[in-house]
Amino acid sequence: MMKKCLLVALPLLAMTMLSLAAIGQVSKGKTRPLLTKQLMGGLVQPNCKNLGGGLKEAPADDKAWAALATNAALLNEAGHILMADGRCPDAEWAGAAKTLRECSEVVLAKIEAKDAEGAQGAFKAMTASCAACHKAHKK
Numbered sequence: 001m002m003k004k005c006l007l008v009a010l011p012l013l014a015m016t017m018l019s020l021a022a023i024g025q026v027s028k029g030k031t032r033p034l035l036t037k038q039l040m041g042g043l044v045q046p047n048c049k050n051l052g053g054g055l056k057e058a059p060a061d062d063k064a065w066a067a068l069a070t071n072a073a074l075l076n077e078a079g080h081i082l083m084a085d086g087r088c089p090d091a092e093w094a095g096a097a098k099t100l101r102e103c104s105e106v107v108l109a110k111i112e113a114k115d116a117e118g119a120q121g122a123f124k125a126m127t128a129s130c131a132a133c134h135k136a137h138k139k
């Protein structure tokens with residue numbers, strides 16, 4: 001009887017601990033202080049907003065292109081931060097972070113080629129990563 005209870009209780013305990021760990025990881029990494037909320041509000045959102053706004057019309061000069069390149073590169077970096085410090089809880093998160101990294105790299109390449117239309121297309125694909133991760137993990 002004891003043995004049977006243990007067999008049931010142990011996996012339950014393990015699952016509870018795993019899900020508790022996952023909750024912690026979503027809102028923050030394991031050792032660094034940066035909250036996911038701060039990462040989103042301070043880095044991801046402003047760069048996404050500038051990039052999307054700046055690509056609506058072809059950038060006017062080299063300075064404007066360079067500013068958009070900065071936005072795309074920082075969004076790419078955010079895709080790495082999302083996977084660092086034990087923050088990632090599951091495959092959905094990892095997949096969205098990968099989309100963010102890969103599409104922001106394409107955006108950057110199109111910006112370097114001064115291809116505003118191409119950059120806009122890749123930007124749209126990139127924003128699918130925001131929606132995918134938020135649907136699964138943003139309360």
Ligand code: HEC
Nearest residue numbers: 027036037040041044045048093096097129130133137138
């Ligand atoms: C891999 C997951 C993931 C990706 C990708 C992601 N987010 Fe988030 N985002 C979150 C989570 C989780 C929260 C909720 C954080 C919390 O409140 O603890 C959040 C919250 C936010 C918030 C609210 C911040 C606040 O102050 O409450 C904004 C704005 C945001 N994200 C913008 C974006 C944009 C724009 C993108 C795409 C460029 C994006 N996010 C991509 C996971 C992600």
